[in-house]
Amino acid sequence: MTATPTVALSAVSIRPATPADANDLAALVAELDYATTPAVVANRLAELTAAGDLLLVAEYETRGIGLVHLHRTPFLHRPPDGRIVTLGVLAIYRNQQLGAKLLAAAEQQLWAWGCGRVEVTSGIPREAAHRFYQRLGYEPQSRRFVKARPR
8 A cells, every 4th residue: 555645735836737737637637537648638728728718737846746627607697607627636645635725726716717606516426525625615506417419
């Protein structure tokens, strides 16, 4: 069993993702059970940033060990919602407040963008994630219905 490396939060910087982060981001996304490659991640990162989204990386000792993907959804009838599309920390670095640090940075950016609220979607089976968000003040509010594109 591998020991969990202890990380001082002050040694972790939060910064915008760059194409050079593709390998680390692919590893993070894979740990969330979404298979991908660094090439796909680099292309998606370019698409997302061109569309106005922001991906922040938690960097520790030159390695990306966490990520948060931010999206702004405008509405006709109210201020925009900020959305946490993805939040993840490498498993060996979890339970050290890195997720909370990433979430705080995300909220700060989304409030700066003029968002009236922040939402996060978390898969039904991810109960530990649900507890994490609720500890940090998030409340379940609605049910989302999804239909996949026909093949």
